[in-house]
Structures are given as C-alpha cells and as structure tokens.
Amino acid sequence: MVIPFLQDTPRPVDPVPALLALLEEEGERVVRLWAKRIRAETHELDVPGRDLRAPLRPLVDELVRLLRDRGKDALILWPEVVRSHGARRYDQRFDPEDLAREFKALGEVLLYVYARRNRQRLEPEVATFVVELVGEAHASAQASFTRVLKTEEVRFREAAVMESVLNHVEVGILLAEPEGTVSFATPPVSRLIGMPMRAVVGARSHTSLATVLSQVNARHPDGTPFKVADMPFMRALREHGPVRGVLMVVERPGGDEATLELSATPLRQEGDELAGVIQTFTDRTEAANQNKALLSAHDELRRLQGRLLQRTRTQALGQLASGAAHALNNLLNVLRLRITLLRREYNPEHLDSLDRTVGQVGELVARLQEFNVERSEEHLHDVQVDVMVREALELARGELEQREHPVTVELRLGSPGAVRADPGFFRELVVNLLLAERERLGDGGGRVVIQTRAEPGGQGMLRVEDAGTPYSAGELTRMFDPLNREVGAPQLSLLLAVAREQVRRWGGELTVENLAGRPGAAFVVRMPLVRSAQEREEDERLAGEGFGMVGPRRFQRTRRVLVVDDDPDNARMMAELLSEEGYDVKVAPGGEVALKMWDERLYDAALLDAVMPDLSGWEVARELRQRSPHALLAIVTGMDVRGQNRANLALVDAVFRKPIDVGALDDFLGQSDLSSSGSASPSFPG
Numbered sequence: 001m002v003i004p005f006l007q008d009t010p011r012p013v014d015p016v017p018a019l020l021a022l023l024e025e026e027g028e029r030v031v032r033l034w035a036k037r038i039r040a041e042t043h044e045l046d047v048p049g050r051d052l053r054a055p056l057r058p059l060v061d062e063l064v065r066l067l068r069d070r071g072k073d074a075l076i077l078w079p080e081v082v083r084s085h086g087a088r089r090y091d092q093r094f095d096p097e098d099l100a101r102e103f104k105a106l107g108e109v110l111l112y113v114y115a116r117r118n119r120q121r122l123e124p125e126v127a128t129f130v131v132e133l134v135g136e137a138h139a140s141a142q143a144s145f146t147r148v149l150k151t152e153e154v155r156f157r158e159a160a161v162m163e164s165v166l167n168h169v170e171v172g173i174l175l176a177e178p179e180g181t182v183s184f185a186t187p188p189v190s191r192l193i194g195m196p197m198r199a200v201v202g203a204r205s206h207t208s209l210a211t212v213l214s215q216v217n218a219r220h221p222d223g224t225p226f227k228v229a230d231m232p233f234m235r236a237l238r239e240h241g242p243v244r245g246v247l248m249v250v251e252r253p254g255g256d257e258a259t260l261e262l263s264a265t266p267l268r269q270e271g272d273e274l275a276g277v278i279q280t281f282t283d284r285t286e287a288a289n290q291n292k293a294l295l296s297a298h299d300e301l302r303r304l305q306g307r308l309l310q311r312t313r314t315q316a317l318g319q320l321a322s323g324a325a326h327a328l329n330n331l332l333n334v335l336r337l338r339i340t341l342l343r344r345e346y347n348p349e350h351l352d353s354l355d356r357t358v359g360q361v362g363e364l365v366a367r368l369q370e371f372n373v374e375r376s377e378e379h380l381h382d383v384q385v386d387v388m389v390r391e392a393l394e395l396a397r398g399e400l401e402q403r404e405h406p407v408t409v410e411l412r413l414g415s416p417g418a419v420r421a422d423p424g425f426f427r428e429l430v431v432n433l434l435l436a437e438r439e440r441l442g443d444g445g446g447r448v449v450i451q452t453r454a455e456p457g458g459q460g461m462l463r464v465e466d467a468g469t470p471y472s473a474g475e476l477t478r479m480f481d482p483l484n485r486e487v488g489a490p491q492l493s494l495l496l497a498v499a500r501e502q503v504r505r506w507g508g509e510l511t512v513e514n515l516a517g518r519p520g521a522a523f524v525v526r527m528p529l530v531r532s533a534q535e536r537e538e539d540e541r542l543a544g545e546g547f548g549m550v551g552p553r554r555f556q557r558t559r560r561v562l563v564v565d566d567d568p569d570n571a572r573m574m575a576e577l578l579s580e581e582g583y584d585v586k587v588a589p590g591g592e593v594a595l596k597m598w599d600e601r602l603y604d605a606a607l608l609d610a611v612m613p614d615l616s617g618w619e620v621a622r623e624l625r626q627r628s629p630h631a632l633l634a635i636v637t638g639m640d641v642r643g644q645n646r647a648n649l650a651l652v653d654a655v656f657r658k659p660i661d662v663g664a665l666d667d668f669l670g671q672s673d674l675s676s677s678g679s680a681s682p683s684f685p686g
Helices: 015-041 056-091 096-117 124-166 187-193 205-215 232-239 285-344 348-372 385-401 423-444 473-478 489-505 537-544 568-580 591-600 617-627 662-669
Strands: 172-176 182-185 243-251 257-268 274-283 381-384 407-413 418-421 446-455 459-466 509-514 521-528 560-564 584-588 605-609 632-637 654-657
Touching (some): 015 056, 056 096, 056 124, 172 187, 172 232, 187 257, 187 274, 232 243, 232 257, 257 285, 285 348, 381 385, 381 423, 385 423, 385 446, 407 423, 418 423, 418 521, 423 446, 423 459, 423 489, 423 521, 473 509, 489 509, 560 568, 560 591, 568 584, 584 591, 591 605, 591 617, 617 632, 632 662, 654 662
Parallel strands (some): 407 446, 560 584, 560 605, 605 632, 632 654
Antiparallel strands (some): 172 182, 257 274, 381 418, 446 459, 509 521
16 A cells, blocks of 8 residues: 655645545445455454454444544544453454554555545645544553453453462352353362262263262252252252252261252343353351251250249249139128128119129139130230239239238339230239249238339330349349259249240340349330220231131021020029010020020020030031021130130130120120121120
8 A cells, every 4th residue: 555645735724624524435445444454464363253344333433423523622532432442352362563553554544545535635734633543542442452451461360369269268169051061160069079070060960960969869958869950050040040058968988978058149141141150069067967956955945944834834823823712702702791681681782792793703713714824826916004014913912912921012004005915925924023023022021113104215114123132243144044043043034034035026125123222123124115096906806816707697686595504503594684685595404405406496596605515615506507607606605715716716706704794795696687788797795
C-alpha cells in the first residue's frame, strides 16, 4: 500500500467533517481493508471464528456517531469506546505486538482511503487528526490489554496457591458438569470416602458413583441406602438450586464408619445458564457421635424429670387437696345449717343462700379439676392477670393458712390487662409460686405480696415477693436447674424450671431476684399484654378446648326431652325442674334403656350423663346422632371434658358442668327453629 505525500493546501481544512464524510461513504471499505491488513500482519494468529471484521464494524460505527454528534471531542471519547477492544483481543489470544500492528494498519488504511478519495491530496490537518485519533485509541486498547494480562497472571498465581490449599484442607471439593460428569475432585474427597479418585473423576456419575457408593456401603443416618440420585450435586442439577446439609454414612477400608456432610452449589454463566455444580464433603463423624451421646443423655434426663415432676405434682395436689377439703367442709357446714333453718321455717333468703353456696362449691371443684388435668397441649386465650391471681389464691389459701403460723397474702393488683396464655397453666403457675413461697418461709410463716401492673413497652408484670432471707449467688444460679441436688431443691427447682419454660412459650420470662436495700426475694413474671380485645373469644375458647364444630343443623322447637342418668336423684330432680318449665320429660336410668326409649318415641332433645355403667354418654350420643341428626344433644357431667377428642365433642351441641346452670339449660332447650340459611354453633355453657 502506497501512502501519498503530504501536499500543501491553500487554506486550512477542518479534519472532523472531512473524516466524517470519508467514513460515512467509505466505512465498509475501511473495515474490509483494515481486516485484510490485520490478517496479513498476523498470519500465524489463530483467531476463533476467523471473522476479523465483526469487532471492527462497531468501532467504526461508534466513531462515525461521535464525529457527527461531538465533533473534536471524539478524539477523547472514541479511545474510551476502544478500551474494551483490548480485552476482547486478549481473549482471542492476540499478542501486544499484534494489537500494535492492528492500530498501525488502521492509521494506514484511513490515510490511504482518504487520499485516494481526494485525488491523492492529504491535508496536514486531516493527517494529524488521524494520527492522534489512532494513537489515542491504540494506547487505550493497549492499557486494557495489559490490565487483563496482569489480572490473568495474578489469577494464575492465585489458582496455583488455591489448588495447593485445597489439597491440604479437610474439606473435599468435587466439580460436576451440567450433564452429570464429575470433572474434578480434590484429594480430600478420596480420603473422606476411602476410594481413589480415578473411580469417580471423568466417568458418568450414575455408573461409577453407583459402584463407589455400593463399595463403601453408603447410607443415610436412618440406615436406608444412599443412592446416586441422593447426591447433592445431582439434586442441584435437577432443581437448579443449592442443596445443603445432606448426611451420608460410609464404611472406610479398615472398618471404621464416617459421617459426611454434603452440600452443593450451582455455578452459573452469563445469562443465568448452568455451568456446573460444586459439591463439598465435610467430616462430621465426631459431631455425629457427640450428638448421639447427647440424645441418649437427653432421653435419660427426660425420663428422670418425668418421674420427678410426677412426684412433685402429686405432692402439690396433696397439699391443694388438704386446703380444698378445709374450704369444702366450711361450705358444706353452711349448707347443713341453711337446710336446718329451712326445715324449721320457710324463707326465700335461705334458698338464695343455698344456691350461692352450691355455686361456690362447683367453682372450687372446677378449679381443682383444671389444676389436676393432664395437659398434652396448650390452648391459648386472652386471660386477665388479676382474675388468674385471685383464682389461684383461692386454690392455695387452705394450704397457706393451715399451719400454726400461716402465710398471709397481700394483693396489690394494678389491673395490667390480659396476656395470651393457657388459663389452666397460668393458674397453676401462680399456685406453684405461692407453694414455693410457703416452703421458703417454713413453719414460721410470714407475709407474701402479690403485685401486678402494666409496664412500659406493652409488658405485664406479676411479682410474688416475700421478706425472707435473701438468696445467695449460688442459689440464684441453680434456682431453675432441674438437676439441682441440694436438700429440698429437686422438687422446687423442677417446678420452677417447668414454670419458666411455660412462660417462655408465651413470649415472656420468669426470673428470681433479691430485694434491693432490704431482706427478701421475689419471683417476677413478665409477659406481653394483649393489645386489643378479641371479639372471637368464644370461638377461640371452643377451638382451644378441642370442641369440634358440627355441620349446620335445623333445630325444631324442643318439647320432648329424654334425661339419661344412672343417679336416680339427679335424674328425678332434672325431670321435675324441666317439667315445671313446660317440657315433656322422660327419664332413662342408663344408655341401653335410653336407646330403646328413643326408638319407641320421637324426642327433640337428650341430656346425657357422661359416665354410666353400661354405655357412656358419648357412646349414646353417637348412636342418637345417627338416628336423629337434627336432635339437640347435650352432655351433663361433673368431670372435666378436656381429655375428650374432637370427634366425640363434635357429636353434641353443648356440655353442661354440674352443678348445672338452670337458666343456661333452659336457653339451650328453648331454641327456636332456625332458618335454612343459618347454622347453629355448639354452645358449651357451665
């Protein structure tokens, strides 16, 4: 190629429009000649694709745009565009000299085409501009090329160091290709599974790995065989996501077992295309053995705690029974005296007093039953803290006051509101804290202060405080330790440990602390207060206690009622009472008789005693529900029904506790016919 001599021109020429006109008209020719010169200069270069024009066209097009839009600023802006071209040529295995020849060829082509187009005239301004433009572009591309070259050298050194590290760490690494071939594995993989890597690397996973897993007797911790499909990298290839924490047990040569933790992470290319999966192997043998030992010790601890807790609950129930007997004797004495007065002279006041006393007896028995119930799960409700404290104090009062020097309780209730808890468990918690205070104060008795209040941050506080000897630091540390072996400690510590765990499940905390500046100590319960009233309180109570909801039933107006009870006095009194209210009542002394009477006559409702010698009330309800789906059925019992399952509770429409609330019973039996669009929800008064 011949470069024309520079010729003087009569006047200066603006090089920007001159070069722009050249490239707009002769751009394709410039690209073609430029690529031809590169191929001639780098004839030994193996360029992927052999298409040298492809990366050149965007460069020339971008130069045209910059000359048109930015004028002489293209001298600064176009080299920045060319910068990435150097990195691209590095990927195509160009040498630095090849890159220099490429931009030298560009300058020669631009000058040659311009002179030929301009009748062998080449203005100095145009020549200078082309030389500067190409020179700046070459410097920018060369800088990018050098940066990539240095980066690759660093990467090479880092890769060498990393490979050395990977060969010595105890974590094995395996690389799987997208089709499932294992292409790389570090030596620790061989050490961990006890098999040479030649058995795995380079072969299809479903063939070689199946043999390897069989030879090392690979299995899951539960003993089931570990298959190739269970390998995390296989799952990661299928699911296109990471797989963590898969455990595999293997038998190494020599007979020792190893527990390995396997994890896999997918590798992705640009465009989110899956490039392979990295899987790691980590030895967890020691941790697995320690975990087995801890589980065994934990099971033994649970058995010991269960036996100790049963003994503690039995003792607490015995103490409560003593106090309850005292309260019941007082109430029975009131009943006897009122009955004596009633025999001598009729007075409605005596009847009202008898009714109140019977209600008090029923409440006391109900609380004792709730305390004694074997709870397998909690049923959370919004419970008023002050109400629970008063009820717990009534349960424990007899035990607190029966000694020569009683324990007196002062209430300082600040109406903190409601907390979310199981009512029975919460009541039992307060009783246990009071009994713990009684044991702490001993035979000398003393005063206990129960304080409640709302605290900042939406917390409710319950504080049970005494004026006894402060706890030592060691006692405070071991207070909630169920394995505390000090004298008198096991029962109290287990009781407090169980109580603290209950409070934590409700989102609160139970602590013990010495009083500041004066003798004494206090148990402190803090729990989050309920922020808003629950309008569905009754529905939650029913769901929490296990009462099943039945399907919509249409109740006809109740007239004929069957009372089923094996206690003649209870049955007779119930029948007389309902008869006076206008119901047609029949009495059955047992379940079998009740079923026969039901078949002989159509009844609207049945009141069933829960416990009878032949058939229970639940069994009778099941039979009656099959025969008369729309009849009203209710269980009447003096026992707690928490132990009943949902299927039984779904059979009946109500459960009444003895002593029965006559008004609630009359409301239940007096239901009117419901519209077909409505449905009756089970009610459980009493």
